Amino acid sequence: MCEKKESAAAVEKYAQLDAFVDTLSIDKFDERRKGYLIQVLHKAQHIFGYLPREVQVYVAKKLSIPESTVSGVVSFYNYFTTKPKGKYCINICLGTACYVKGSETVLREVERVLGIKADTHPTEDGLFSISSLRCVGACGLAPVLMVNEKVYGKVTPAKAVEIIEEYKLKG
Amino acid sequence: MTTGNAIVNVTINDIPVSVPKGSTLLDAAKKVNVYIPTLCYCPDVGCGVANKPASCRICLVEAEGIRRGRKVLVPACATPCSEGVKVWTNTARALKARRTVLELLLSDHPQNCLTCTRNQSCELQKLTAEFGIREVPYQGVQNEIEPDTSSAAIYRDPSKCIMCRRCETVCNRVQTVGALTGMGRGFNAKVATASMIPLAESSCTSCGQCVNVCPTGALTGVSSVDKVWAALHDPKKTVIVQTAPAVRVAIGQDFGFGSTAVTGKLVTALRKLGFDKVFDTDWSADLTVVEEAHELVERIKSGKNLPILTSCCPGWINFLEHHYPDLIDIPSSCKSPMMMFGAVAKTYYAEKAGLDPKDIVSVAIMPCQAKKYEAARPEFERNGIRDVDYVVTTRELISMLKLAGINLSLLDDDNYDSPLGESTGASVIFGTTGGVLEAALRTVYLHLNGKNLEGDAINFRAVRGLDGVKEASVEIAPGKVVRVAASSGLGNARKLLDMVRKDRNYYQAIEIMACPGGCINGGGQPFTHGDHSILERRAASLYADDAANTKRLSHENEAVKALYDEFLGEVGGHKAHDLLHTVYHEDNRV
Numbered sequence: 233m234c235e236k237k238e239s240a241a242a243v244e245k246y247a248q249l250d251a252f253v254d255t256l257s258i259d260k261f262d263e264r265r266k267g268y269l270i271q272v273l274h275k276a277q278h279i280f281g282y283l284p285r286e287v288q289v290y291v292a293k294k295l296s297i298p299e300s301t302v303s304g305v306v307s308f309y310n311y312f313t314t315k316p317k318g319k320y321c322i323n324i325c326l327g328t329a330c331y332v333k334g335s336e337t338v339l340r341e342v343e344r345v346l347g348i349k350a351d352t353h354p355t356e357d358g359l360f361s362i363s364s365l366r367c368v369g370a371c372g373l374a375p376v377l378m379v380n381e382k383v384y385g386k387v388t389p390a391k392a393v394e395i396i397e398e399y400k401l402k403g
Numbered sequence: 404m405t406t407g408n409a410i411v412n413v414t415i416n417d418i419p420v421s422v423p424k425g426s427t428l429l430d431a432a433k434k435v436n437v438y439i440p441t442l443c444y445c446p447d448v449g450c451g452v453a454n455k456p457a458s459c460r461i462c463l464v465e466a467e468g469i470r471r472g473r474k475v476l477v478p479a480c481a482t483p484c485s486e487g488v489k490v491w492t493n494t495a496r497a498l499k500a501r502r503t504v505l506e507l508l509l510s511d512h513p514q515n516c517l518t519c520t521r522n523q524s525c526e527l528q529k530l531t532a533e534f535g536i537r538e539v540p541y542q543g544v545q546n547e548i549e550p551d552t553s554s555a556a557i558y559r560d561p562s563k564c565i566m567c568r569r570c571e572t573v574c575n576r577v578q579t580v581g582a583l584t585g586m587g588r589g590f591n592a593k594v595a596t597a598s599m600i601p602l603a604e605s606s607c608t609s610c611g612q613c614v615n616v617c618p619t620g621a622l623t624g625v626s627s628v629d630k631v632w633a634a635l636h637d638p639k640k641t642v643i644v645q646t647a648p649a650v651r652v653a654i655g656q657d658f659g660f661g662s663t664a665v666t667g668k669l670v671t672a673l674r675k676l677g678f679d680k681v682f683d684t685d686w687s688a689d690l691t692v693v694e695e696a697h698e699l700v701e702r703i704k705s706g707k708n709l710p711i712l713t714s715c716c717p718g719w720i721n722f723l724e725h726h727y728p729d730l731i732d733i734p735s736s737c738k739s740p741m742m743m744f745g746a747v748a749k750t751y752y753a754e755k756a757g758l759d760p761k762d763i764v765s766v767a768i769m770p771c772q773a774k775k776y777e778a779a780r781p782e783f784e785r786n787g788i789r790d791v792d793y794v795v796t797t798r799e800l801i802s803m804l805k806l807a808g809i810n811l812s813l814l815d816d817d818n819y820d821s822p823l824g825e826s827t828g829a830s831v832i833f834g835t836t837g838g839v840l841e842a843a844l845r846t847v848y849l850h851l852n853g854k855n856l857e858g859d860a861i862n863f864r865a866v867r868g869l870d871g872v873k874e875a876s877v878e879i880a881p882g883k884v885v886r887v888a889a890s891s892g893l894g895n896a897r898k899l900l901d902m903v904r905k906d907r908n909y910y911q912a913i914e915i916m917a918c919p920g921g922c923i924n925g926g927g928q929p930f931t932h933g934d935h936s937i938l939e940r941r942a943a944s945l946y947a948d949d950a951a952n953t954k955r956l957s958h959e960n961e962a963v964k965a966l967y968d969e970f971l972g973e974v975g976g977h978k979a980h981d982l983l984h985t986v987y988h989e990d991n992r993v
Contacts, residue, residue, distance in 0.1 A: 261901070285598045292597075292993045298581025298606065299993040303597035307586040314598075 245279050246290065253294050260296040269295060269305055273312060282313045318354035318361035320399045323378040327367030334388075335375035339364060341389035342377075345396060359400065413488045427455075428464060428479040428490055439464060439492050440501065440530055442508075443567035444480035447933040448616045449577035449919040450871050450892045454569045457481035460504045461530065465497045466490045476500050505534055510541035512619075513562055519620040524930065526618035527565060548593065553601030555779040556609035556625055556772040556926075561593055564621040570594060570613035577919060578893040580722065582607035594621075606725050606992040608893065610718035610917040611772030611926015616933075624772050624927060627793040628803060634764040634793070635677040642764045643680040643752075644673050645744045645823070648688065649770040649834030649922035650797045652944040656929040657801045658811035662940035664948050667816025672809050673768075674817065683819045684767070685826030687744035688833045688842070690966065691715065692957035694983050695737045696846035697975040699912060703851075703885065708733050710903060710910040713839045715739045717777035718917030718926075720987060722893050727900050728989035736984040740833065741767050741774055742783055744823065745790030746982045751970045752823060760786075766793045768800050770834070770925030773917065782985060796927025825962040828952030835942040836891035836921035837866035837873060840914035844877060844887070846958050851880035861955055867946065869920050869938060871895035874910075885911040892919035 252275045258265045272295065276287050283306050292299040306312045324330075324339045339362070343349055346360050354361035370376050373385025377392060384395060409424035415432045422431045432439050443459040462479040468488040469475055476497065479490075491497065509531065513519075516528055551559040566585075571594055574583045582605045586595040596605040614622045634642050646669060655665040673681045699711050712734040714720060723734060738746065744767070749760040767774065771794075777783070778791040795803070804811070818824070829845055832838030841863040848856050865875035866889045874888040888910055890896050896915045903910065918924045923941035924931070931937040949955060957963070971979045 285600075288598065289993055298575070298584070298597070300581050300584035300597040300605070301575075304584035304586055308588055 248279050249276055249287075249290070250294075258295060265295050266297055266301070269297065269302065270309075273302070273306065277312060282316045284314060284316075288314075313351075313363075315352070316354060316361075317363075319359050320361075320379050322360060322362050322396075323365050323368075324350075324362070325366070325368055325374070325376040325378075326364045327371070329367075329371035330375040333374040335377075338375055338377060338387050338389055338392050342392050342396065345393055359403070360396070411484045411486050413484045413486075413490060415490045416492055417489075422484055424484075426484050428466065428477070428482045428484060428488075429462060431484050432464075432479060432490070432492065437492055439479045440533065441480055442526060442530060442565070442618060443569070445567075445569050445616055445933045447935050448569050448573040449612055449924075450894065451935075452572060452577050454567070454572040454616070455480045456568050456572075459508065459565065459567060461501055461508075463497055463500045463504065464490050464492045465494045502534055502536070505530060505536065506540055508565055509536065509539045510543045511546055512565065513545075514539070519563070520623045520626075521620040525620060528619075544590070546590070546593070551596075551602050552625075553603035554607065554609065554625065554776070555603070556775040557602060557607065557611060557614060558623050558625050559602055560621055560623070561595065562621075563619045564594055565619055566592060566594065567618055568594065569616040569618070570622055573612045573616050576894070578608070578610060578612060578917070579897050580606055580608055580610070580893055583613060608718045608721035608725070608917060609773035609776040609926075610893065612918060614772060614926050615924070615928070615930065624796055624799065625775060626799055627775070628795060628799050631766055631793050631795055631803070634766070637764075639762060640764045641679045641756075641758055641762055642677070642766060643682060643748060644678040644766045644768060645682045645684045645687070645741065645748075646670075646673070646768045647684045647741065647770055647774075647834065647922065648831045648838075648945065649925060649928065649941070650768050650800070651831075652834065652923065652941040652948075653770060653928045654797050654801060655811060656937075660811065662937060662944050664944045665811055666948075667818070668811045668814045670819055671814040671817040672804055672811055675809050675814075676803060676807055678766070680820045680823075682744070682748070682823035683826050684740050684744055684769075685830035685833070686819075686823045686960070686962060687740040687747065688715075688830035688839075689827055689957035689960040690743050690747070690963050690983070691737055691740045691833075691839075692829060692842045692846050693960075693963055693974055694743075694979060695735045696843050696850060696958075698735050698737065699843060699847055700850040701975070703847075703911060709907065710913050711735050713843075713912075713914040714985075715833065715839055716773070716916045716922075717771070718773035719893065719896060719915045721773065721776070722896065722917065723900075724987055724990040725992040726897075727904075728991055730900065730903065731987050731989055733903075734987060736980075736986065738783075738983055738985045739774075739777065740830075741769065741794075742777065742790055742985070743983050745778070745783065746785075747966065748823065749785075749788060749790060750982065751966060754970075755822070760788050764792050765790070766795060767791050768797065769794050770797050770922045770928045771918075772796065772926035774927075797925075798927055798929060801929065822962045822965060825960055827957055827960050828949035828955035829957040830960075831948045831952070832945050834922045834945050836869065836916050837863075837889040837914065838921065838945065839916075840866050840887055840889045840912060842957055843912070844879065845956050848879055849956070849958060851883065855956060866914075867942075869935075869942060871919070872898060887912045887914075889914040889916075891916040891921050893917050895919075 288302045292302045350362040377384045377387040410421050412421050415437050418435045420431050420435045439462050442461040445454040448454050457478040463476045464479045467474045548561040571583050651664045651666040670681050714734045753760045775794040778794050783790045829842035866873050872890045872895050876886050879885050890899050920938040
């Protein structure tokens, strides 16, 4: 039952991606179609949350380019991920300002509390995953922690744990 | 970059030299015979495409006049000549920089040269010897990646990769196969398949062009040489061998014959190695022509399933199955000459010679890596017996000859064994682009006119030469014009196939070979190191062989006629279909 629901959701996601690619009116024989790759991958990651091989193959077929080209680009940019993210993706800034203000200790505490490592897999309940990033342009608030799109400033390890508890309650 | 006849003047080691605008410092140095070492650079990985990512930095030279006011180190392979630039190739600074570059490359390279396939043919090893490096001062982290052993044809050992990217260039830009790509960044960057899947599951066609351009042992062929030795040493086995057309004009390269055909010496050498019967793939190439011409004539008459596409090249057939499943009904259903030989040898020949097919070991000497994959395809087997047991490339045969102390230059000529050794001039040109088509047209002419081609008309020159795509309109019978094309290099095949998709009626016959130039440039041939003139000489030798032959029409091959009379019955008949034809399978890959 659950699986069926998921596959219906997947169909919906592919339809969303299709709709986006269609707006680009890509000509299969035009060399310039390769220029759309990053744009399409951005959208795909936004829709699926990550870029597993199936999605990469789908994008390759849509743009008529080799799967290896897609895979190479995905592997090159830090932004793209081939691993699923949790419902709440905790991003901790390790840029210079945040780092000197102790963001690494925040990261270690979050890792300890959730029992997972940054840039690996989500927690078993699928709620949380951890990533690090370099500067969100809010250095005055250092150290910065983000949960999905929401930014938290002047975060301490203790405050980070409070934030996590908040989201746990939300579920 | 070149605009008109503009000339720029530079000096290389104080020698003045004038070169066309757009030339690199390396081009200028070559013009005045100044040697600059190169590694990632390759002037022609195929179809005139150069690889010069300037990534290895082994060609660093010191130059003045590029950046104002100071001398700088620049990579000679990728720096264009500009007016008045002064270049010094051997200053202390340049030599030191190049040495450091090489030492850093070696710090992450396995030091097991003695047991490496490319021992003595490795470009990194050659440079290390030239530089006189006696120890590697940098002891860094080693990039340890497991070899990929999934493919039946190509063995990939990424730990030996120096990231020159030649394979990636030939795979993507020349062949448009896209099996290999650069993955990751920095120290973790590597050449790999999409999502690091096994090569056998990727879109790789096994063409082996990556193996030909790899400077090190990162990409090599899967060798059956040990198994062939074991068969040769087994007294219970009758070991027969066939030699592909393109082998005879390439194998002499390692024995001082350049690209001259050394057919007779090759036969002698194979006998000395211990093969019981030495046969010729040329024989089955004639057989292929007879079957395929019959098929083409039928299709021309009925107007169905045109254009016919040749099916001799397993790399190309892979490409078709991966990327053009919608065209899967139009290639000729003929097996390749190698597989026709295999099927006939273990039936007709076994019967004739009074041998149990189980006791025959059938070996094929091929210019090709994809032939290894083809021989292993599940359909080429009857009653549990493989049609072709082992494929040995030209390079691998050279290694066998050297091991046995057999020097071609000291051998007399000899003739192939009967009955699978007789051939015509039409078959030997199978070894180069356009040859299969030309051979087929010669026989098609007989079918449509009731008489043979005579005099110079036998030479279809329009489909000769190493151009990537050649096309011609041929008046094959009075008032009957057929439009034909021949392409080599899979990128060129793609161009033709995209046209066929748009208009099925434009061409009537198309020959496709996966390797640029055809089998003379196969993935198992002696290395050309990007020297295109070697391919021209190999092709010329094949055409000279054809011209010197008293018989130049495949249907005049007496041993082929005998096969039909004694065994197969009719051309294109039931038994011929069972033995000599195959089917293709859709195998979509991206």
